[in-house]
Amino acid sequence: MKRTMKNLTGEERRKVTIDAVLQLAAERNPAEITTAAIAGKMKLTQGALFRHFSSKDALWESVMQWVDINLMRTIDEAVGHRSPVEALERMFLAHIDFVNSRPGVPRILFAELQKPDATPAKTIAGLLLKRYAKRLESLLEQGIEAGVLDPCMDVKAASGMFIGTVQGLVMQSMIAGKKDIDLNDAGKVLRVFLRGITKR
Numbered sequence: 001m002k003r004t005m006k007n008l009t010g011e012e013r014r015k016v017t018i019d020a021v022l023q024l025a026a027e028r029n030p031a032e033i034t035t036a037a038i039a040g041k042m043k044l045t046q047g048a049l050f051r052h053f054s055s056k057d058a059l060w061e062s063v064m065q066w067v068d069i070n071l072m073r074t075i076d077e078a079v080g081h082r083s084p085v086e087a088l089e090r091m092f093l094a095h096i097d098f099v100n101s102r103p104g105v106p107r108i109l110f111a112e113l114q115k116p117d118a119t120p121a122k123t124i125a126g127l128l129l130k131r132y133a134k135r136l137e138s139l140l141e142q143g144i145e146a147g148v149l150d151p152c153m154d155v156k157a158a159s160g161m162f163i164g165t166v167q168g169l170v171m172q173s174m175i176a177g178k179k180d181i182d183l184n185d186a187g188k189v190l191r192v193f194l195r196g197i198t199k200r
Contacts, residue, residue: 013052014052014053014062015066016042017038017042017049017052017053017059017062018062018063018066020038020041020042021033021038021059021060021063021104021108022063022102022104022105022108023041023104024037024038024041024104025103025104025105025107025108025111026102026103026104026107026179027104029107029111030104030107030108030111030112031111035049035050035056035059038059057119057120057121058120060112060119060120060121061119061120061121061124063108063121064108064112064120064121064124064125064128065124067105067108067109067125067128068124068125068127068128070098071095071098071105071128071132072128072131072132072135074094074095074097074098075091075094075095075132075135076135077094078090078091078093078094079091079135079139083146083148084139084140084142084143084146084148084149085143085148085149085194085198087139088136088139088140088143088162088194089190089194091135091136091139092162092165092166092186092190092193093183093186093187093190095166096166096169096181096183096186099166099170099181100179100180100181103179103180106167106170107174109125109128112125113125113126113129129163132163133156133159133160133163136158136159136162136163137155137156137159140153140155140158140159140197141155143197147199148198148199149197149198149199150197150198150199150200151199153197158197161193162193165189165190165193168189169181169185169186169189172185
C-alpha cells in the first residue's frame with residue numbers, strides 16, 4: 001500500500017521535500033523556486049512544509065547537505081581502491097551519471113555559488129568544491145608517485161581543469177536544452193584530459 005505524507009516519519013518527509021526541490025530545480029531557475037511551488041509540488045500547505053524546516057534558508061541548507069553527502073559518497077564508491085588513472089576515469093563518469101540522474105543538482109550549485117551574500121547553503125557548496133578538489137589532487141599525486149602521470153603536472157591546475165570540464169559539459173547540455181549529458185561526448189572529453197596529464 002502506498003504511504004501518504006501523513007504516514008511518513010519526519011526524516012522521510014524531509015527527504016521527500018529535498019527530492020521535490022531537486023525536481024523543481026531541474027525544470028526552472030532555482031532562484032525562482034518559492035516555498036509555495038515546493039509545497040504545491042508535494043501537495044501540501046506551506047504551513048505543513050515549515051513544520052520540518054524553520055525557514056527557506058534552512059530548507060536550502062538541507063538540500064545542499066544532501067548534495068554534499070551523496071555526491072562525495074558517489075565519488076568515494078567510484079574511486080574505491082583502484083589505480084590512479086582508473087580512479088580518475090571512474091570519478092569523472094560517476095559524477096556525470098550523478099548529474100544525469102539529478103539534473104537539478106548542478107543548477108542549485110551554480111545558483112548558490114553566484115549569490116552575493118554568504119548563506120549556510122553557499123558555505124556548504126564552497127566546502128564541497130574544496131573537498132572535491134582535494135580528493136582529485138590526492139589521486140593526481142598518487143598517479144605521479146606511481147609513475148603513470150606527468151611529474152611536471154601542476155596538480156592544482158589539473159584538478160581545476162577536471163572540475164571545469166564537468167561543469168562545461170553541464171553548461172553545454174543546459175544551453176542545448178538537454179537534461180542529460182551525452183556519455184559519448186563525456187568519454188571523448190575525458191580521454192583528451194587524461195592524454196594531457198599522462199606521462200609520456
